[in-house]
Amino acid sequence: MKGRLARWGWSLFAWGLILLVAAPLVWMVATSLKPEDEVFSLEPALLPEEPTLEHYATLLTETGFAGYFANSATIATATTVVVVGLAVLGAFSLARFRYRGRETIASAVLLCYMLPSVVLIIPLYLMMVKLGLANTIASLVIAYTSFALPYALWLLRTFMAAIPAEIEQAALIDGASRMGAFFDVLLPQALPGIISTALFTFILAWNEYLFALVLVNADDVRPLTTGVMTMLVSGFNIEWSLLMAASVMMSVPLIIILAFLQGYLVKGFGAGAVKG
Amino acid sequence: MASIAFEGLTKRFGTTDVVRGIDLAVPSGAFLSLLGPSGCGKSTLLRMLAGLEDPSEGRILFDGEVVNDVPPGRRDIAMVFQSYALYPHMTVAQNIAYPLRKRGVKRAERDAAVARVAAMLQLDALLARRPRELSGGQQQRVALGRALVRDPRIFLLDEPLSNLDATLRSLMRSELVALHRRIGRTMVYVTHDQLEAMTMSTHVAVIDGGVLQQFGSPADVYRRPANRMVAGFIGTPAMAFLDGVVAAGRLLVAGEVVAATGAADGAVTVGVRAEDVTIGDGGIAARVSHVEAVGHETLVTLEGGFGRVTARAAADCALVPGDAAAWAARAERLHLFDDRSGVRLDAPCSPVRGPTPRDEQHDG
Amino acid sequence: MMAATAKLRGDGWLGPLLIAPVVVVLGAVIGYPLFTALALSLFEVDTPTLRASFAGIGNYAELLGPGGRFWPALGVTLVWTAATLALQVVLGVAMALLLNRDLWLRSLARSLVLFPYFVSTVVAVLVWRWLFNDLFGLANQGLMALGVIEAPIDWLGTMPNALLSVIVVGAWKFFPFVVIAVLARLQTIPESLYDAARLDGAGAWGRFRDVTLPQIGEVLGIVVLLRAIWDFKEFDLIYLLTGGGPVDATRTLPLTVYQEAFGLNRMGMAAAYAVAMMIVMLGFFVAYRLAVRGRS
Numbered sequence: 001m002k003g004r005l006a007r008w009g010w011s012l013f014a015w016g017l018i019l020l021v022a023a024p025l026v027w028m029v030a031t032s033l034k035p036e037d038e039v040f041s042l043e044p045a046l047l048p049e050e051p052t053l054e055h056y057a058t059l060l061t062e063t064g065f066a067g068y069f070a071n072s073a074t075i076a077t078a079t080t081v082v083v084v085g086l087a088v089l090g091a092f093s094l095a096r097f098r099y100r101g102r103e104t105i106a107s108a109v110l111l112c113y114m115l116p117s118v119v120l121i122i123p124l125y126l127m128m129v130k131l132g133l134a135n136t137i138a139s140l141v142i143a144y145t146s147f148a149l150p151y152a153l154w155l156l157r158t159f160m161a162a163i164p165a166e167i168e169q170a171a172l173i174d175g176a177s178r179m180g181a182f183f184d185v186l187l188p189q190a191l192p193g194i195i196s197t198a199l200f201t202f203i204l205a206w207n208e209y210l211f212a213l214v215l216v217n218a219d220d221v222r223p224l225t226t227g228v229m230t231m232l233v234s235g236f237n238i239e240w241s242l243l244m245a246a247s248v249m250m251s252v253p254l255i256i257i258l259a260f261l262q263g264y265l266v267k268g269f270g271a272g273a274v275k276g
Numbered sequence: 277m278a279s280i281a282f283e284g285l286t287k288r289f290g291t292t293d294v295v296r297g298i299d300l301a302v303p304s305g306a307f308l309s310l311l312g313p314s315g316c317g318k319s320t321l322l323r324m325l326a327g328l329e330d331p332s333e334g335r336i337l338f339d340g341e342v343v344n345d346v347p348p349g350r351r352d353i354a355m356v357f358q359s360y361a362l363y364p365h366m367t368v369a370q371n372i373a374y375p376l377r378k379r380g381v382k383r384a385e386r387d388a389a390v391a392r393v394a395a396m397l398q399l400d401a402l403l404a405r406r407p408r409e410l411s412g413g414q415q416q417r418v419a420l421g422r423a424l425v426r427d428p429r430i431f432l433l434d435e436p437l438s439n440l441d442a443t444l445r446s447l448m449r450s451e452l453v454a455l456h457r458r459i460g461r462t463m464v465y466v467t468h469d470q471l472e473a474m475t476m477s478t479h480v481a482v483i484d485g486g487v488l489q490q491f492g493s494p495a496d497v498y499r500r501p502a503n504r505m506v507a508g509f510i511g512t513p514a515m516a517f518l519d520g521v522v523a524a525g526r527l528l529v530a531g532e533v534v535a536a537t538g539a540a541d542g543a544v545t546v547g548v549r550a551e552d553v554t555i556g557d558g559g560i561a562a563r564v565s566h567v568e569a570v571g572h573e574t575l576v577t578l579e580g581g582f583g584r585v586t587a588r589a590a591a592d593c594a595l596v597p598g599d600a601a602a603w604a605a606r607a608e609r610l611h612l613f614d615d616r617s618g619v620r621l622d623a624p625c626s627p628v629r630g631p632t633p634r635d636e637q638h639d640g
Numbered sequence: 641m642m643a644a645t646a647k648l649r650g651d652g653w654l655g656p657l658l659i660a661p662v663v664v665v666l667g668a669v670i671g672y673p674l675f676t677a678l679a680l681s682l683f684e685v686d687t688p689t690l691r692a693s694f695a696g697i698g699n700y701a702e703l704l705g706p707g708g709r710f711w712p713a714l715g716v717t718l719v720w721t722a723a724t725l726a727l728q729v730v731l732g733v734a735m736a737l738l739l740n741r742d743l744w745l746r747s748l749a750r751s752l753v754l755f756p757y758f759v760s761t762v763v764a765v766l767v768w769r770w771l772f773n774d775l776f777g778l779a780n781q782g783l784m785a786l787g788v789i790e791a792p793i794d795w796l797g798t799m800p801n802a803l804l805s806v807i808v809v810g811a812w813k814f815f816p817f818v819v820i821a822v823l824a825r826l827q828t829i830p831e832s833l834y835d836a837a838r839l840d841g842a843g844a845w846g847r848f849r850d851v852t853l854p855q856i857g858e859v860l861g862i863v864v865l866l867r868a869i870w871d872f873k874e875f876d877l878i879y880l881l882t883g884g885g886p887v888d889a890t891r892t893l894p895l896t897v898y899q900e901a902f903g904l905n906r907m908g909m910a911a912a913y914a915v916a917m918m919i920v921m922l923g924f925f926v927a928y929r930l931a932v933r934g935r936s
Binding site: 007010011013014015017018019021022024025027028031039040041086087089090092093094096097098099101102105107108109110111112114115116117118119120121122123124126127142143145146149150153178179203206207209210214224225228229232240243244246247250251254257258259262265266 | 655661663672676680690734735738739741744747749750751754758760761766767768771776812820824869873875876879897898910915917921924928929
């Protein structure tokens with residue numbers, strides 16, 4: 001009896017802490033559903049008294065939000081496809097072949113993975129201007145590979161190194177070529193790792209702010225991050241409920257991923273981040 | 277079917293030689309065991325046979341043809357890995373069919389071959405399962421099936437039984453022998469278990485420190501071990517090694533003459549197997565230090581000024597630790613090794629048919 | 641590692657071929673820009689016109705000199721990094737221990753804890769700026785209702801509030817990384833170790849100190865290093881919360897680089913700041929490599 005009470009107490013305590021951490025997010029959702037007069041109230045209620053979706057409607061019809069959303073989706077998807085495609089082959093090479101310079105490349109990749117974006121932003125800006133790519137979606141996809149590719153490569157290399165090489169060797173003896181063994185055996189084994197890497201890459205690209213700030217200043221190519229911030233700056237007085245609605249909408253892909261694919265994210269943590 | 281030959285085979289990782297200048301040849305249809313303690317280089321040797329590692333020096337020949345530059349898939353070999361290395365995302369049937377698929381064998385033919393192998397290994401009921409749904413023994417049979425389905429000229433087996441429990445292991449041992457007899461293919465079997473090597477092989481290569489210590493039939497390596505390493509590695513309980521002296525055609529251990537020998541005078545190492553020791557009234561005095569009843573027999577360890585020997589005694593042996601006992605060994609079964617290099621001295625020992633030392637003293 | 645990489649004859653070109661596209665792309669988006677940044681740092685460049693004149697080490701002399709902002713910015717960066725990291729570790733380990741026990745709706749709990757880490761910094765900052773709003777923000781209203789404060793506090797516009805706010809928001813945003821890394825390690829600690837400690841008479845604290853802590857120590861070391869690197873180079877969170885203000889009170893090195901390039905239009909000087917910052921980070925990188933190598 002005492003044990004069960006203690007467990008209940010423990011769970012309540014833990015959930016109290018978790019809700020404290022989640023409080024800003026709860027507040028975000030609550031604000032987005034409140035009518036204007038409830039938002040600017042000096043005695044605010046936690047939950048909206050008369051919940052409304054008007055801010056979401058305003059967001060989608062009267063602002064550039066839908067366009068930003070589409071741009072972000074395009075940019076993040078394109079970045080993910082390019083980066084994961086390159087990284088899968090590169091990680092296979094780093095994890096399964098022996099050649100001169102391999103360790104140097106691996107170290108360089110790690111170094112790139114820790115490089116601050118502000119160092120690259122100036123030269124990349126100049127490069128995009130020179131190439132005539134300034135203010136294009138392509139410029140962001142190219143810039144995003146600079147942080148997403150080293151990350152994806154490192155993650156995938158760790159995933160692949162953890163798969164026993166004997167299974168591929170069995171395939172070689174059974175008559176497969178190196179690439180044949182890769183497609184028949186390694187790739188299916190690495191699939192969870194590839195999904196995890198793709199999700200991480202997508203989220204990184206979806207959330208990126210600095211490159212978007214510097215490389216793009218036309219409204220029709222702006223992604224969500226800088227787009228929503230312009231909404232904050234351009235309004236005469238700040239419409240917090242509208243911004244909270246935008247924040248919620250912007251987090252929808254993440255909410256979907258966390259709800260259904262959480263395991264893959266957690267796996268990615270274990271592999272890429274903490275192991276060398 | 278194929279004969280196999282190694283010529284001066286060497287494998288170097290960095291500056292360490294894992295395999296050093298191995299020469300040996302087995303005829304087609306042989307069952308060759310590569311036997312040695314873990315880390316001795318036997319697995320590397322097998323991986324070179326498979327084409328998974330490049331030799332640093334030397335040649336590998338199948339049927340007199342150098343295969344150094346032939347990739348693994350074209351060597352016409354099959355391999356069973358210690359970890360089984362089954363394809364986890366494929367069913368048992370797909371696993372077994374994979375080598376055929378990679379060789380462009382038609383679907384119908386493939387299915388027939390899988391069915392044939394499955395029947396042979398009693399895997400029929402498991403064909404739709406995935407490897408993780410199988411027990412260790414079943415996985416082992418699938419790995420074997422994948423090797424058998426293609427009828428390759430050489431089978432390579434890398435400690436295939438080491439992950440099985442004792443009962444299953446002894447069952448699989450006899451099944452493998454029966455299989456070898458039935459299909460008559462050349463098999464190369466890596467193991468650190470001398471019992472497996474002794475019971476299954478036609479040829480045994482004992483390897484230690486990357487060097488071939490002895491190559492011969494199981495009976496050869498047991499009866500005439502080439503050096504102390506081989507002698508100590510093969511046989512349970514392990515051979516006892518005692519310090520001995522050869523003087524004027526007599527072999528002395530702890531001052532007692534134990535045999536007549538043709539070896540040159542000087543210090544030698546004397547090897548004694550447990551089954552050659554008899555505990556009785558006469559012989560070298562000792563004290564019982566350890567008694568191990570294993571059911572059908574009792575192993576008695578004796579210690580004294582000579583060192584330590586183990587004897588196989590009858591199951592009803594009544595000795596207990598602390599008892600005084602005397603032992604003698606069958607002279608013609610003693611093994612003599614050079615006391616420094618450990619190399620076998622090829623001088624036969626025989627029972628002493630002359631005066632005992634005490635008699636000599638009397639005479640003198 | 642040796643066994644994992646079987647080199648096979650006839651495919652000696654395949655390994656390098658597979659990595660080649662990566663090398664080319666990284667050369668283009670990292671290697672070349674890095675080289676350009678180094679070169680730029682030796683010039684005075686006007687951002688709008690891109691007119692440049694050679695300055696030698698003039699930029700470096702200025703930024704390290706008495707009027708330069710490198711040292712103050714480095715100070716701010718180190719204070720921010722150390723403080724937010726300490727909070728992340730304490731909060732992260734505590735939460736990991738909580739989540740490691742039986743808990744109702746554990747998966748939902750984990751999602752909620754992970755959310756701040758994966759959510760866009762823009763979203764995080766908007767929410768917190770709303771919470772910090774002087775009149776209608778929950779922070780001021782809540783504290784006033786509780787009687788802790790009498791008048792609204794300016795959370796982001798004055799010191800030391802601004803720096804503290806940034807540190808707290810940073811801790812909130814990034815602590816889940818510590819949670820997941822530590823949690824993964826905790827789940828590999830065999831229950832038998834705790835049983836053994838219990839048999840030896842260890843209490844709850846003793847079990848934590850003698851079993852848990854040594855087991856998570858290594859992971860924690862790596863996590864701290866990684867987070868130190870990432871916090872050190874953090875731009876979005878601080879830029880969006882305070883913009884570096886009030887005045888330069890929260891202007892870390894990355895923000896200084898950005899401001900020099902696009903606020904003060906001194907692109908060469910910005911590059912010099914960036915290079916100086918990278919040199920500091922190289923120290924972190926070497927420490928990380930040594931730590932990881934020491935582990936394996």
